[in-house]
Structures are given as C-alpha cells and as structure tokens.
Amino acid sequence: MRLDHTDQQLINHFQRHLPVCERPYLEMSRQLGISEQEVIERLQSLQSRDVVGRVGSVFEHSQAGASLLAAVAAPEEQMDLVAARINRAPGVNHNYAREHTYNLWFVITAPDHELLEEHLDELERELKLSMLRLPMVEGYHIDLGFDIDWEALS
Amino acid sequence: MSTSTSLSDTATQNDFAMTERDRELILATQAGLPLASDPWAELGKQLDMGADEVLARFQAMQQAGVIRRVAAVPDHYRLGYRYNGMTVWDVADDRIAELGTAIGELPFVSHCYRRPRHLPYWSFNLFAMVHGTTREEVEDKAAQIRAVLGDACQQHTILYSSAILKKTGLRLRK
Numbered sequence: 001m002r003l004d005h006t007d008q009q010l011i012n013h014f015q016r017h018l019p020v021c022e023r024p025y026l027e028m029s030r031q032l033g034i035s036e037q038e039v040i041e042r043l044q045s046l047q048s049r050d051v052v053g054r055v056g057s058v059f060e061h062s063q064a065g066a067s068l069l070a071a072v073a074a075p076e077e078q079m080d081l082v083a084a085r086i087n088r089a090p091g092v093n094h095n096y097a098r099e100h101t102y103n104l105w106f107v108i109t110a111p112d113h114e115l116l117e118e119h120l121d122e123l124e125r126e127l128k129l130s131m132l133r134l135p136m137v138e139g140y141h142i143d144l145g146f147d148i149d150w151e152a153l154s
Numbered sequence: 155m156s157t158s159t160s161l162s163d164t165a166t167q168n169d170f171a172m173t174e175r176d177r178e179l180i181l182a183t184q185a186g187l188p189l190a191s192d193p194w195a196e197l198g199k200q201l202d203m204g205a206d207e208v209l210a211r212f213q214a215m216q217q218a219g220v221i222r223r224v225a226a227v228p229d230h231y232r233l234g235y236r237y238n239g240m241t242v243w244d245v246a247d248d249r250i251a252e253l254g255t256a257i258g259e260l261p262f263v264s265h266c267y268r269r270p271r272h273l274p275y276w277s278f279n280l281f282a283m284v285h286g287t288t289r290e291e292v293e294d295k296a297a298q299i300r301a302v303l304g305d306a307c308q309q310h311t312i313l314y315s316s317a318i319l320k321k322t323g324l325r326l327r328k
Binding site for chain 2: 001003010011014015016017018020021022023024025026036040043044046047049050051052053054055056057058059060069083086087092093094095096097098099100102104105106130132133134135136137138139140141142143144145146147148152153
C-alpha cells in the first residue's frame, strides 16, 4: 500500500497520540499544514482502505480485568480445529499462528483472575494440550507503535 | 518514548471510580472517535451530554490512566510489514529490569514485556515484538537487540507469525 507524503506524516505524528482537546482534528491540521477538513477526509480514506483501523482509544488492560498471553503446541494436522476452539473461548481477542513447537498464541481476558484461570483450565481440559500461561510481569514498552520506515516500504 | 508499568503500581489507576456515564462514553468511543470537526458534540448527542462534559470526562479518564491513549493506529501488515517476529530472550533475572527498559526504548520495538518462564518447557522471560518487510529485516533488528543484551542473554529465538486467526481490539463488555 503506497501512501503519499501527507498520509505518511499523519501516521508518523499521530500513530501514538492524538491531541485530546476541543478540536482535535483542527489541532492536527495545524501540525500538518493542511485544513481540518482535509485531516478528516484523509482519516476517512485511510480507514476505508484499512490502513488505519480506527481513530480510537487504547484502554488500560488492567481496567478490563485480567488478561494474559497463552500458548499451546497443537499437532500440525489439528491446528485449524484447535484454533477454532480457542477462538470460541470467552474473552479471546487475539490468536496468532506462529512458526514454533508452541504454534498457537492467544490473548485472553476475563473480568478477574479467577475467571480467567477457570476459562483456561476448561480450555486445557478440552484440548488435552498443555498450555503456557504467560501473564505480563512488567511492561517496558506497551504497544506504542514503532517508527515506520517509509523508504523500506516503497 | 517508553512507558513502564508493573502489576504492583496499577493501584493508582484503580483509585479512579468509573461512573456509569464513563462506561457509556467508553462504549461509545470504542469503535473510534467520530470523524467530525467537534467529535465531543457528536458523542454528546448520542449520550445526551454536553460536549464540554464529554471532553472533561474523557480527559479525566486519560489522566487516571483508564484510557491509555488515543491514536490513529496503522495496520502494519497493510502497510507492507509482512513479517511479524515475536523475539523471545532468556535474560538474567538480576539484569532484566535495566535491559528490558533499554530494549523497550529501541525505536523499532513495538511491545516489550517481561513474562514468567515455564521451565523446562519455556525458558524465555523477555518478549520484544519487531516487524519487517522481509525476514532479513527482522533478523537484523533481532541482532541489534542481541547486541544490547550481551552476555546477560543465554539464548533466544524468533517466532514468526504465519497467520492471524483472530484479532479484535480489547472490548469492554456491556
């Protein structure tokens, strides 16, 4: 996906933080040297092309209760089945296949730790696969994005 | 830019008493901030609140750490970062705080967390997510992490993602 310079600037400046003020898009437009209307239209366009998911709030996970990263080692021929079962479990919001013995990695959330463990115990029993439970012990850099290397992408 | 939080200092966030109106506001903004000149007034219409009040509550939640940030988050895969590598490292426990902070500050690392080991199955305690347009690019970035960790790191590996089987943002349940 090729983006023009202004779209690139827009992402560079605002992928981490947007101004939370009376007129956020006006404030952004001043930083970008374009009109407020153009900021809004560019955001709409980036969204319609699925380049930007949403201009959204990122919530503190601990406020939503408990969450952790878990992994299972699914036999290759059962991966689809196991993945589908994981995706049906309550509170699973990410599930990635990865090239490793532990080949399914998912994030699961629940209102509290007890429920989270219950859901995982149940999943573990059903899958008959042992599970790595890897809660965050400390966050050194929490999902703040990274600097996009536009040249490498072009 | 880096943030550091641990499970022990979430107490300050929990001091913020979220009201029913705050929850409604979060639910209304989960799909995104309205793309309109005055997004707070748009939200206010939905919630039967004044624009000023919407903005004030939103800012209060941000101040309290309930809302971590508001951002135009790009889809890295769509941009061309086809390779997502979860790099995992076995780092000496007595040096992980210092080194985790250093790795988190590398400009190309999008997430960096400490997680528990599960010996003998899993010996890696530091996770750093890196992205690349090629595998070589991911490997080059992993080599830079390796150089920072030095002899405090026993072993490491890279887990490339081969498919995204589910991805939804964190949702607050109604």
